[in-house]
Amino acid sequence: MIGILKSMATTMKHALDGQTFTVEYPDVAPEVSPRFRGVHKFSQERCIWCRQCENVCPNDTIQIVQDDKRNGEQYNLHIGQCIYCRLCEEVCPVDAILLTQNFEFTADTKNEFVYNKEQLKNVPWYKGIDPLNSRNPDRDAWVGEGDGEVDYQ
Amino acid sequence: MTPLQQGPILLPERIANLIGLGDGLLGQVVGGLIAAFLIANIMLAMTAVAGPWAKRKITAAFTDRIAVNRIGPFGLFIIIADAVRLLSKELIVPEGVDRPAWDLAPIILPASALLGFAVIPMGSGIQLADPETGLVFAFAVASIASLSLVMGGYASNNKYSLMGGLRAVAQNIAYEIPLIVTAASVVIFTGTLQMSEIVAVQREALISITPALTIPQWFAFVNPFAFVLFLVANMAEVGRNPFDIPEAPTEIVAGYQTEYSSVYFVLFYLGEFLHIFLGGALIATLFLGGPAAPIAALEVIPGFVWFLIKIWAVFLLTQWARSAIPRVRIDQLLDIGWKGMLVLSFANLVLTAIIVGVIV
């Protein structure tokens, strides 16, 4: 009986202290970590069309079309199929593809989630966070340091 | 309905007098109908507030959340939104249901609870009828609810529903006896089954310091043990935690109401809330002095308001229990009912009888 009363006292304490844990999304935009991985942003100016992102992608989300002179023509990315593992950003030698903090996207059909390079370029920054800046210290560690020669193949 | 000589003037008579029909047969019928309509609507309105809004808000408070706050002030318009949503849903009639039992069950449940309110004195002269056997009438109609649960459970052609229905019967039988036996101990005190009399007896002073600061002779103060027994038995009777065995969402999906959707679901839902309120009304009448104020100084607030406060307090208690007490198992429930509550309630009855016989 004491245990039951203790339980009831505990919940009543919570009811009366007035604290809530709810985030009133979408009225309040949630804070996300600068490392958060959301919809991609692609920069054609930077891209050297090395196709490493396409190769590393675990589930064939990125599709690159090149002409016969290996100039890039299309860069398509299915943001609905993507598992947001950030491997494309990790292997990209020129930071041409980045994952922003945007986590909201809607569409009527899943085909609309296939973003071409223009759409990918127009993805906005979330709250003005440029992930490249916030992740930069770590990128250096990842690319540059370590024992011995870095193996780039 | 036998016309009553003593006691306060009842609501039907007042209405009949108000619209000038006098106390003839026509006046009684029309006044009765209007009064019943009014009371039913007050109760339904309370349920409407309780179901979609208050319950959510209360649960949210217990669980550190905010709950509905987007539509209207404090999210109150969710009541309308929910009503539209629920009523506009498709009524799915599963294959092989036993009609018309399946259709009748959701009507019987709220009806049985509404009937019970007929004899409850709600203060400020609001009482539909005051028969000499009012208490028995209230228990009798409230018990019809189990019939509805069994009907719904059996007619749904669903094993979960069937189990829910069977559980409901087992539970109601086990807890109705302690409930009524405990109520009987109050009757021993008052010597009457008439609701208005039970309330009147409780108006006498238990402790009187000054005329304004008089603690009345509520039976919750006179016999707290019976009060607790009645509270617990009532919790089981209306099927709330820790005794929500007939529904038991994690075990038998939703029990007897698994197959009900749309309007029928709303009716079941209404019925359940009405039963909680009826339980609250009975507790208020039997143990908390009905519509009376706790101390004489507070009698400026009308009796009806006090009555509502007491009902809502009981509702709040059910929600509080829901947030903190685990559900007992069906066999434990029956153990508690038959081996615990029944014995205790009879002990309480015998003791009360002895005390009343010796002292009074």
Next chain:
Amino acid sequence: MSLERPKDRDSAGVQRHSADEIADLLGDLVIGREEHINAPGYVIPPDAVQETLSLLKNEAGFDHLSCVTAEERADRYESIYHLKKFDDATQEVSVVVPTAKDNPVSQSAEPVFRTADWHEREAYDLVGIDYEGHPDLRRILLPDTWQGHPLSMDYDQERPQVVSLREGANPLQEDHRDDQDSETMYLNIGPHHPATHGVLHLKATLDGEQVADVDPDIGYLHRCEEQMCQNGTYRYQIMPYPDRWDYISAGLLNEWAYARAAEDLADIEVPEYAQVIRTMGAELCRIAAHMLAVATFALDVYGDFTAIFMYGIREREKVQNILEDLTGQRLMFNYFRLGGVVWDLPEPRDEFFDKTRDFLEELPEALEEFHDLITGNEILQARTIGTGVLPPEVAKSYGATGPVLRGSGVDYDLRRDDPYGYYENLDWDVCVEDGCDNFSRLLVRMNEVEESAKIIEQCVDILEDWPEDERNIQANVPRTLRPDDDTEIYRAVEGAKGELGIYIRADGTEKPARFKIRSPCFSNLQTLPEMSNGEYVPDMVASLGSLDIVLGEVDR
């Protein structure tokens, strides 16, 4: 390249057998020897499985059949029984049972180890090996109507497997209503039921309110994660997938399972600094996973989305915020890399340490509240003590691990018994309760949260004092890994639900030839009939909740 741990390390005085001693014990049964990276392998004929395994179990003390791997090789089918000891998890033996390609029949190990029941069913289902003497050899993950065995070599990926409802097995087909003599009722609990924690289907036979028999039907969430991993490269492409096995915030623990197996396979040394970060991250995940386990268990017993569930989720949310800062994601972390982790702690580091410490400071109070709400509550005690009883011997035979096994009083935790990461250097205890019931399992989880908090606290202290120029988060690992041909390894870590093991066979390419996941939930769920037969339906639901299964990991 040998990563075999020195054989002289003897834990708790358990007798250690050398590879030759075991060969002598098995005598003529051995027709060949193999060397797996984790253990010696003994090749035995397919009709001597039971004899070999009982010898190993009874004479040499290998009482834990951790995993059964089946695979098709170029010239044969192979079943590999990975055996361990509950008393000393570092002692391992692999029993390799080759069978002919044209007639893949092998003796079943089910009479020796009950856990082989489901493992062999899975092997039959996915690879197509026939186990002779198995009590109930039918498909387990795929539907009964499936054509072919997906992991066999001649499987036609293109062939449509669409089966109309009429052709499939219909659980409602048999009409029991006219069966007047029947005393029991058949009830489908799930696949859509509030208490099955996902899409689990329990075929229950009820006698009144009591469970006469229950047969879990799994596979609704089967994605063939094993094959997905076989199609990915070691270096990058496999790592995102472990997050998706036990997707309830145990991601880093799962990633560690793959990382440990692959690192040992490719002989990669992980920097100590990275190990500390891994240990901290993994324990954060464990808190998150256990919080959810406690919350949903309370949900199953209490019956509504009530306070305890919400409080549990709230604590978990705080952990997830920390994990988001660390890894960038809340559930699908993809934070580990072979040879380390992808990111150092987030800058500014002090802020991260403060946030973690704040959480750890508030945690005891929150746990105290949980004890007030749950374990101290008499009704909950009445509901859980003495129900869902799983005796230690039964639990061992079923290969149950993790909190389920520790709730049955068996002191077995891979973090201590088969040390990896930084656990060895930290001060913490293994939580064991010997009640064997639902309440003990609940207690084990709640105590483990405390122990995890202890570990995290120590890790935070260590990380804070780590010299700035020695913060090496990743070893130098080539971009393409090609482990040697025909090397095999089975490695396990202590996941949130128990022993999460990975078997990898390399074939010299950059992708694994066989990738097998030993899911703890898979083995734990197998104990459900033992726990719930004869109990009431509510107790079965509570037992299921106390097993804390995640269907994503059961079905993979």
